[in-house]
Amino acid sequence: MIRDFKFAFRQLFKAPGFTIAAATVLALGIGVNTAVFSLVNTLFFAPPSYARPHEMVQLFSQDKKDPKKCRGFSYPTYLDIRQQNTVFSDVMAFNLAFIGLGQKGDTRRAFSAVVTSNYFSVLGVPLARGRAFLPEEETPGHNAQVAIVSYSYWAKHDLDPGVLGSHLLINARSFRIVGITPKGFVGTMQILSPEVWLPMSVYDQVANDFNLDNKTTIDDRKGTQLRIMGRLKPGMTVAAAKPALQGLAANLEKAYPVEQKDQTFMTAPVSRNSVSNNPGAESGIEVIAPLLLGMAVVVLLVACLNLANMLLARATARRKEIAIRLALGGSRWRIIRQLLTEGFVLALLGGAGGLVLGLWSSDLLVASMRKLMPLDIVWLSGPSPAILAATFGFCLLGTLMFALGPALKISRRALVTDLKEHAGEDVVRRHWKFLPRHPLVVVQIAFSLALITAAALFIRGAGKAASVDTGLKPGASYVLEVDASLAGYEPKRAQELYRNLNARLAALPGVEHASVCSIVPFGMFELNRKVQRAGFNLAPDARPATAAESLAFDVSWNSVGADYFSTVGLPVVRGRAFTEAEATQPGPKVAIIDAVLAKKLWPDTDALGQRIQYAAANAPSAQGGEGGHVGGSADLSEGQKQEETVEVVGIAPATRHALFEKESAGGIYLPF
Numbered sequence: 245m246i247r248d249f250k251f252a253f254r255q256l257f258k259a260p261g262f263t264i265a266a267a268t269v270l271a272l273g274i275g276v277n278t279a280v281f282s283l284v285n286t287l288f289f290a291p292p293s294y295a296r297p298h299e300m301v302q303l304f305s306q307d308k309k310d311p312k313k314c315r316g317f318s319y320p321t322y323l324d325i326r327q328q329n330t331v332f333s334d335v336m337a338f339n340l341a342f343i344g345l346g347q348k349g350d351t352r353r354a355f356s357a358v359v360t361s362n363y364f365s366v367l368g369v370p371l372a373r374g375r376a377f378l379p380e381e382e383t384p385g386h387n388a389q390v391a392i393v394s395y396s397y398w399a400k401h402d403l404d405p406g407v408l409g410s411h412l413l414i415n416a417r418s419f420r421i422v423g424i425t426p427k428g429f430v431g432t433m434q435i436l437s438p439e440v441w442l443p444m445s446v447y448d449q450v451a452n453d454f455n456l457d458n459k460t461t462i463d464d465r466k467g468t469q470l471r472i473m474g475r476l477k478p479g480m481t482v483a484a485a486k487p488a489l490q491g492l493a494a495n496l497e498k499a500y501p502v503e504q505k506d507q508t509f510m511t512a513p514v515s516r517n518s519v520s521n522n523p524g525a526e527s528g529i530e531v532i533a534p535l536l537l538g539m540a541v542v543v544l545l546v547a548c549l550n551l552a553n554m555l556l557a558r559a560t561a562r563r564k565e566i567a568i569r570l571a572l573g574g575s576r577w578r579i580i581r582q583l584l585t586e587g588f589v590l591a592l593l594g595g596a597g598g599l600v601l602g603l604w605s606s607d608l609l610v611a612s613m614r615k616l617m618p619l620d621i622v623w624l625s626g627p628s629p630a631i632l633a634a635t636f637g638f639c640l641l642g643t644l645m646f647a648l649g650p651a652l653k654i655s656r657r658a659l660v661t662d663l664k665e666h667a668g669e670d671v672v673r674r675h676w677k678f679l680p681r682h683p684l685v686v687v688q689i690a691f692s693l694a695l696i697t698a699a700a701l702f703i704r705g706a707g708k709a710a711s712v713d714t715g716l717k718p719g720a721s722y723v724l725e726v727d728a729s730l731a732g733y734e735p736k737r738a739q740e741l742y743r744n745l746n747a748r749l750a751a752l753p754g755v756e757h758a759s760v761c762s763i764v765p766f767g768m769f770e771l772n773r774k775v776q777r778a779g780f781n782l783a784p785d786a787r788p789a790t791a792a793e794s795l796a797f798d799v800s801w802n803s804v805g806a807d808y809f810s811t812v813g814l815p816v817v818r819g820r821a822f823t824e825a826e827a828t829q830p831g832p833k834v835a836i837i838d839a840v841l842a843k844k845l846w847p848d849t850d851a852l853g854q855r856i857q858y859a860a861a862n863a864p865s866a867q868g869g870e871g872g873h874v875g876g877s878a879d880l881s882e883g884q885k886q887e888e889t890v891e892v893v894g895i896a897p898a899t900r901h902a903l904f905e906k907e908s909a910g911g912i913y914l915p916f
Contacts (some may be wrong), residue, residue: 252586256593262558263590266551270594271601273547274638278602280540281634283609284533286434287516290630293429295368296475301482301511303335303472303489304523308506314523318460318467318503319384319444321496322360325472325509328492331485332474336366338432339470341450343440344730346413351731356414357431357438358447364392364425366475367432372398373408374423382444384463392423392441414440415450416732432473434516465503473514482511544638548645555587555650566654579655587647588639595639599627602635721811723764724749742916743828746805759805760916765812765899773801774859775912777845778889796859797844799910808913809836809896819852819894826915834915836894841910855889856912890914 256263291297303325304314317325322337329335338359345354357363361377364370372395381388391414393407401407411418419442430437442450447462451469460467476485489509497504512523566579603626627635726745728738742760750758763771774796806822809815816836826834835856842851898908 248582248585249589251582252589255586256589259558262554263593266554266590267593267597269547269551269554270591270642271597273544274591274595274598274635274642275601275605276543276598277540277638278598278631278635279605279609280536282602282606282628282631284537285630285634288533290434292432292434292514292516293369294432297514299475300367300473300514301476301485302514302523303474304510304512305468305493305507306510308508314510316468317470317472318465319447319462319470320465321504322470322472324496325492328495329474329489330492331477331480331488333477334362334366335472335474336360336363337444337470337472338363339447339451340438341442342727342730343442343450344413344415344727344732345440346416351413351416353727353730354439355436356440356442356450358442358444358450360444363441366473368475369426369429371423372426373405374421376423377441377443384445384447384461386443386445387449388443388445389417389419390422390443391419392425393421394425394437394439395427395429396437397439398424412440414442415730417449432514465500474511485511544642545645548642551590551646552650555646556653562654570655576655580651583651583654584643584647587651588643590647591639591643594642595635598638599631599635603627603631725764739916750807757807757811759808759811761805761808762803762916763801771801772798773912774798775841775845775856776859778855778857797841797910799841799912800908801912801914803914803916805916808916814896814899816894816896819892821894822913822915833888833890834893835890836896836913837892838896838898838908838911840898840908841912842892842895844910851892851895854892856892857889 292300294300303317305317305321307313307315316339317337319337322335326335336359338357341356341358343354343356344351359377359382361379361382364376371392374392376392377388377390380386381390391412393412398404398407408421408424411420413419423441425441444462447469451462460469462469476482489511493504493507493509497507510523515523569579570576724745726742728741729735733741746758746760749755776796804822805811806824806826809821817839819836822834822836837845837851837856845851845856846854896911896913899911900908
């Protein structure tokens, strides 16, 4: 075998032009596969960064009347589950938040996790330096100003041991660093990792974008802010845990009939790529990943078909050598083995280039994602064992795809007879004039066309998504995102800051319109609220929807400035826009709704001048109506105050609020 490899190297070095061209073709094909595999492997196949992941499950609070609807937990409910459950060795709670991380006089947005004190112990992750949070540091009201930072944060400070015990500014407050996570730990999600972990006691200080629809404090039992993960006891299965968790939920519903009404508990595997409170919800990449892998394999196949044609063409120059070896008694298997060895050496050369190309391109992709996302993307660059094994597998697969067929054809003994009878002819070309090379070309063209067609469909889909009528006409608009809470501003000061910034922007030369808003259309976040006609009691269980006056509707919510509709090119079609006074001075509460919500709430009458109020946040939802979600909501609980009503003063056109939203489910705008 060693002699075969030596001979293969000599043969390839004799034809450097062919070798370089062939290795380049293979490097491109293998590089694409390596890059795609490295991303897919990290997202779906690489083991999580915590211990014994098969024991970990995520817990959800599920609506018994609407099993598709799940929600999070309050901190008091988490304590009850931790103390009373019989299926977990321990459970922990956490949630995510953006924070303002102050460094060297500047504040930048960073990703954080607010966790209970047993977060790291439940995950089985020992810290690289320092300590975990203490039990008293998670107690609401304690406001423990301590933090644990990620290894990547430490690496940005050159692994300085002095980082431990130092202070950093979070939302303009000083926090002492008490611990550093180990290298490679990314939390409960792959790639998207918090830079900072904070104790649960400071939750109310940092809750923001991820919790816009839940304004309760951390110690309020009506809250649904927290996610819970648990480690199953040894020998416990998910099936065996189900009745015990349902029994626990029933006991809590008896103890707290208002907060836990119609709620049961269920488990699901820990999501690797989603922050949703719904089990099974993923980011969408789980659908794209197999398609990307399939297209990458097609690229490799096209490259191998191209190389197979090159090998058949090169066989013309080697026909005498192979025929003589066969005539001297060399076995066909020996010839095939030698040709496969040459192909494998060629594949290794291409694989080495493909590995470098794949790692470089995946690093480049992640670097570009870092610029677009306000998150710390943890990407361990370099050839991991899985990537090396995959690249080697691509080399073996490529060898079989491009070398086996030509080797079988070239080594046939009929070539000896051909040489004797037609010594002056181009034997290989004459013998295979219609058989080997033309079919390979046809197949190569077919796969190439399939690949081009798929790429064209992607481009066409992207073009359609970019040109879809969203209802907005942004034109030459620019978005400036500001979150004053990350710099420690209280709400009133923040409102004043936003208005001052807006006024200064509007006064700039060349600026025609400027406005503030809480939610940027097609941004990272969307806020929904349940609204209903004012003055009506909701049906206890309106499934399917029957009457608009007895229903609550889950719609998009936004608070906007007086000039918002002119700024985004969304004219108010009926009624009027907001005035400056309505945003800055106390007075009657007003709202603008879109045409979809107007039709849902008042299908037979004019919506202008009507009044709307919010439904209970925990009201159950149901599907129904034309487009969007129609909620049949339970009555407001006894003692629970109905929110202020608002008057509809304008009707705006329906718009899309998210990239993958098929049509508007309705929207409401309030003065900023």
